[in-house]
Amino acid sequence: MFAPLIQIAIQVFAMECFFVMAEFFAAPMHTHHGARGFVANSLRSIAQLFLQKYRLSFAKTLSHVTVPAQLGSHDFLYI
Numbered sequence: 713m714f715a716p717l718i719q720i721a722i723q724v725f726a727m728e729c730f731f732v733m734a735e736f737f738a739a740p741m742h743t744h745h746g747a748r749g750f751v752a753n754s755l756r757s758i759a760q761l762f763l764q765k766y767r768l769s770f771a772k773t774l775s776h777v778t779v780p781a782q783l784g785s786h787d788f789l790y791i
Contacts, residue, residue, distance in 0.1 A: 742750045 738750070741753065745753065
């Protein structure tokens with residue numbers, strides 16, 4: 713009964729900690745690189761994470777593809 717409330721409280725606390733840490737590391741980057749460099753670095757980081765996730769999901773998708781062993785055969789090879 714109280715488990716969902718406890719999970720929500722933990723999640724809220726974890727997100728607040730994440731935002732405080734993100735601001736702590738973003739402030740020096742903003743002062744060192746300026747606004748343009750800060751935005752460019754943030755977009756590059758987001759793009760890298762997206763591409764890595766895409767590559768992993770694409771490889772996982774290809775690992776489940778089946779191809780016929782020989783033409784006319786009903787047996788399948790799993791790649």
